[in-house]
Amino acid sequence: MAMxxxxxxxxxxxxxxxxxxxxxxxxxKRRISGLVIHTAVLPTSYARSAITLRGAIHEARPxxxxxxxxxxxxxxxxxxxxxxxxxxxxxxxxxxKQPIDRPxxxxxxxxxxxxxxxxxxxxELRRAGLPAAVSNSAGTFVCNHVFYALxxxxxxxxxxxxxxxxxxxxxxEQAARLGDQPSMSLDDIVRAIEIVLAVSAARSEDxxxxxxxxx
Amino acid sequence: MAMxxxxxxxxxxxxxxxxxxxxxxxxxKRRISGLVIHTAVLPTSYARSAITLRGAIHEARPxxxxxxxxxxxxxxxxxxxxxxxxxxxxxxxxxxKQPIDRPxxxxxxxxxxxxxxxxxxxxELRRAGLPAAVSNSAGTFVCNHVFYALxxxxxxxxxxxxxxxxxxxxxxEQAARLGDQPSMSLDDIVRAIEIVLAVSAARSEDxxxxxxxxx
Amino acid sequence: MAMxxxxxxxxxxxxxxxxxxxxxxxxxKRRISGLVIHTAVLPTSYARSAITLRGAIHEARPxxxxxxxxxxxxxxxxxxxxxxxxxxxxxxxxxxKQPIDRPxxxxxxxxxxxxxxxxxxxxELRRAGLPAAVSNSAGTFVCNHVFYALxxxxxxxxxxxxxxxxxxxxxxEQAARLGDQPSMSLDDIVRAIEIVLAVSAARSEDxxxxxxxxx
Amino acid sequence: MAMxxxxxxxxxxxxxxxxxxxxxxxxxKRRISGLVIHTAVLPTSYARSAITLRGAIHEARPxxxxxxxxxxxxxxxxxxxxxxxxxxxxxxxxxxKQPIDRPxxxxxxxxxxxxxxxxxxxxELRRAGLPAAVSNSAGTFVCNHVFYALxxxxxxxxxxxxxxxxxxxxxxEQAARLGDQPSMSLDDIVRAIEIVLAVSAARSEDxxxxxxxxx
Numbered sequence: 029m030a031m032x033x034x035x036x037x038x039x040x041x042x043x044x045x046x047x048x049x050x051x052x053x054x055x056x057k058r059r060i061s062g063l064v065i066h067t068a069v070l071p072t073s074y075a076r077s078a079i080t081l082r083g084a085i086h087e088a089r090p091x092x093x094x095x096x097x098x099x100x101x102x103x104x105x106x107x108x109x110x111x112x113x114x115x116x117x118x119x120x121x122x123x124x125k126q127p128i129d130r131p132x133x134x135x136x137x138x139x140x141x142x143x144x145x146x147x148x149x150x151x152e153l154r155r156a157g158l159p160a161a162v163s164n165s166a167g168t169f170v171c172n173h174v175f176y177a178l179x180x181x182x183x184x185x186x187x188x189x190x191x192x193x194x195x196x197x198x199x200x201e202q203a204a205r206l207g208d209q210p211s212m213s214l215d216d217i218v219r220a221i222e223i224v225l226a227v228s229a230a231r232s233e234d235x236x237x238x239x240x241x242x243x
Numbered sequence: 244m245a246m247x248x249x250x251x252x253x254x255x256x257x258x259x260x261x262x263x264x265x266x267x268x269x270x271x272k273r274r275i276s277g278l279v280i281h282t283a284v285l286p287t288s289y290a291r292s293a294i295t296l297r298g299a300i301h302e303a304r305p306x307x308x309x310x311x312x313x314x315x316x317x318x319x320x321x322x323x324x325x326x327x328x329x330x331x332x333x334x335x336x337x338x339x340k341q342p343i344d345r346p347x348x349x350x351x352x353x354x355x356x357x358x359x360x361x362x363x364x365x366x367e368l369r370r371a372g373l374p375a376a377v378s379n380s381a382g383t384f385v386c387n388h389v390f391y392a393l394x395x396x397x398x399x400x401x402x403x404x405x406x407x408x409x410x411x412x413x414x415x416e417q418a419a420r421l422g423d424q425p426s427m428s429l430d431d432i433v434r435a436i437e438i439v440l441a442v443s444a445a446r447s448e449d450x451x452x453x454x455x456x457x458x
Numbered sequence: 459m460a461m462x463x464x465x466x467x468x469x470x471x472x473x474x475x476x477x478x479x480x481x482x483x484x485x486x487k488r489r490i491s492g493l494v495i496h497t498a499v500l501p502t503s504y505a506r507s508a509i510t511l512r513g514a515i516h517e518a519r520p521x522x523x524x525x526x527x528x529x530x531x532x533x534x535x536x537x538x539x540x541x542x543x544x545x546x547x548x549x550x551x552x553x554x555k556q557p558i559d560r561p562x563x564x565x566x567x568x569x570x571x572x573x574x575x576x577x578x579x580x581x582e583l584r585r586a587g588l589p590a591a592v593s594n595s596a597g598t599f600v601c602n603h604v605f606y607a608l609x610x611x612x613x614x615x616x617x618x619x620x621x622x623x624x625x626x627x628x629x630x631e632q633a634a635r636l637g638d639q640p641s642m643s644l645d646d647i648v649r650a651i652e653i654v655l656a657v658s659a660a661r662s663e664d665x666x667x668x669x670x671x672x673x
Numbered sequence: 674m675a676m677x678x679x680x681x682x683x684x685x686x687x688x689x690x691x692x693x694x695x696x697x698x699x700x701x702k703r704r705i706s707g708l709v710i711h712t713a714v715l716p717t718s719y720a721r722s723a724i725t726l727r728g729a730i731h732e733a734r735p736x737x738x739x740x741x742x743x744x745x746x747x748x749x750x751x752x753x754x755x756x757x758x759x760x761x762x763x764x765x766x767x768x769x770k771q772p773i774d775r776p777x778x779x780x781x782x783x784x785x786x787x788x789x790x791x792x793x794x795x796x797e798l799r800r801a802g803l804p805a806a807v808s809n810s811a812g813t814f815v816c817n818h819v820f821y822a823l824x825x826x827x828x829x830x831x832x833x834x835x836x837x838x839x840x841x842x843x844x845x846e847q848a849a850r851l852g853d854q855p856s857m858s859l860d861d862i863v864r865a866i867e868i869v870l871a872v873s874a875a876r877s878e879d880x881x882x883x884x885x886x887x888x
Binding site for chain 2: 743759774784884
Binding site: 042097098099100101102109110112114115116117118119126128129137138139140141147162164165166167168169171195234236237238239240241242243 | 472527528529530532539540542546547548549556558567568569570577592594595596597599601667668669671672673
């Protein structure tokens with residue numbers, strides 16, 4: 029039977045009208061390297077995002093879950109290494125909530141590492157001409173919250189999927205409005221998501237390459 | 244009779260294998276908003292670039308000349324406001340030459356302003372979803388040299404064209420090799436050049452909008 | 459009896475002749491807000507740094523441990539929130555070792571949070587005119603390694619200290635050599651360390667302020 | 674008879690309460706390397722700054738004029754190479770005026786080059802452990818306006834001084850308020866100004882070193 033992947037994006041937040049993550053997943057092919065692709069758009073809400081994610085996972089029963097979110101200001105595609113058990117909101121979420129220093133999961137471990145082969149993904153993205161890097165922080169807003177909740181479902185609730193998080197730059201039209209911000213075209217973002225899914229389907233062991241940061 | 248535009252790019256330099264400026268002009272349409280498009284690739288050489296440019300101008304007899312060059316590290320399309328009469332090379336050019344603090348044109352004025360409607364171009368690029376800005380320095384390498392030589396041909400030798408310079412970011416594949424650099428897709432760069440040409444053909448007076456910088 | 463603090467820096471690495479962290483701790487006062495100050499310089503070595511740190515802790519028996527390290531490229535003082543259980547070296551350490559994706563502590567938790575009041579420190583640093591922020595990643599080099607090892611000593615080995623990590627920018631003389639890098643004066647760095655120690659001695663509960671990051 | 678230097682700063686603008694340039698010149702020594710130092714604070718006003726400057730020059734009759742201004746966001750001390758004949762204000766000046774694309778001096782040349790030995794200054798600043806660079810744009814706000822007006826006084830009105838412009842980063846206390854901005858201590862800025870003056874007094878010919886920029 030074919031492997032399945034669930035790919036999620038977020039709705040717009042912080043005054044933006046568009047979120048490149050949901051724009052991108054709306055353009056994914058139905059099948060990528062033998063994977064059957066399911067998608068879901070998560071609300072940019074601490075209270076509701078993980079519930080929506082859990083529902084989508086229970087419905088799709090995926091082998092791989094890739095959550096995608098916008099990282100405004102980054103120049104490259106970022107494969108996130110680790111999710112931390114903290115909510116610390118610099119701005120209000122789409123419910124008007126701004127939690128400070130609260131855990132994503134009360135009593136949960138301090139962090140989870142991704143179970144996707146992020147270094148192999150980075151290598152393949154670069155080979156395809158797309159700038160990419162491993163990131164060691166997904167922030168403390170709803171992206172990190174969803175990433176932590178995702179890995180907690182796999183880690184503690186024994187759901188048999190591998191999971192990870194991809195942060196993407198602004199779209200050019202966002203940068204055109206904001207001024208002096210790096211961006212990436214939607215075509216390239218869609219292509220990047222498909223590469224991450226294909227690499228994740230093809231291999232479970234990661235590459236042994238140096239992609240760390242000094243600080 | 245149809246108006247004509249000459250659009251130039253540069254060959255690769257500084258160890259790169261590609262220069263996005265020549266890649267982009269190779270993909271321009273033959274006609275853009277009624278303009279007949281001529282193109283030329285200039286050598287990244289202080290000694291030879293302006294000669295090649297002059298030859299191309301004498302051959303094409305253009306109404307508009309747009310020179311395009313790579314500005315590695317910039318996040319946006321940059322419409323250059325001013326060319327200065329200096330050569331100060333941080334690296335060697337493609338002839339192995341590295342002039343320091345020499346004039347582009349001995350006895351020439353300290354600077355020339357562009358004669359293209361750069362603020363109208365910036366406004367139209369943004370409207371098309373492409374990040375863009377006015378820049379007040381084209382550097383001191385071969386880009387500025389060519390831009391100065393171009394404006395000197397119009398200014399002192401009375402050639403009847405309007406001229407300007409567009410700096411473009413790295414391509415994604417360059418950023419993928421270099422790491423942590425902003426980039427722009429070739430499709431968007433080509434689209435940007437066509438917009439700059441169309442706006443330049445349509446209007447000679449510029450917009451009266453604030454696009455200055457504090458420092 | 460007076461409270462004691464241990465403050466550590468690192469020796470130079472990566473081709474630098476100086477490490478601002480050890481330069482700074484060499485200039486600390488002996489007593490800060492009632493704290494008796496002990497210092498130690500740690501080798502920039504995965505194999506030896508934590509051993510040296512453990513020895514210094516056993517000798518000084520501190521109430522507070524603040525490890526300080528250089529974060530080249532950062533513009534602000536960074537109070538680190540979390541240490542992760544990974545070694546992923548982009549460059550060789552001072553023993554010539556470059557571990558990739560190995561744990562700091564085999565079987566240890568994925569991460570530890572700091573036990574210093576980092577938001578109160580950030581607030582007080584800003585009040586003193588020093589730019590500061592909470593950071594969510596100490597990287598994956600020896601700084602993070604030491605920070606994780608430190609919190610593991612407190613967390614699993616029951617040593618009764620509170621611990622944290624402060625990342626500091628380049629010194630101006632480093633930036634003068636490197637070119638186009640942000641920096642901070644040694645005087646300001648010394649002052650910052652003293653403020654972090656004073657705030658940490660004065661309060662164990664942190665401030666409830668938003669210092670998170672979106673990504 | 675002793676040589677004289679006039680050093681100017683600006684008053685605060687754009688909502689800031691302090692301008693590091695006037696803070697710094699208030700702390701200069703009265704004599705620097707044999708130069709007698711005069712100072713003046715210029716209003717951040719297109720209409721009034723050059724008049725105040727002209728008055729100070731006529732009073733002090735200096736051999737050297739160094740204008741100093743804040744370049745928020747820069748990481749290094751910047752010795753400006755060129756002033757351009759344009760006013761293009763991104764924000765209002767302290768008179769509430771925001772000129773767009775108007776000349777500093779009607780009928781004046783497009784630009785003036787500095788007559789200070791900026792590369793020798795950069796070299797000496799670096800030797801003193803202070804990060805510094807040659808800049809090819811002083812922007813289009815009041816800093817460039819004053820720099821152009823200064824060089825125009827020397828160039829067209831035959832006043833026998835050499836002149837230049839130094840852009841300085843934010844102070845740490847400004848960066849502490851603004852967040853994630855590079856800064857430089859006031860002590861280092863004062864030291865930098867004194868070095869620029871000493872080098873300018875000691876030599877009129879500049880060094881023949883590569884300090885150009887590609888773009």
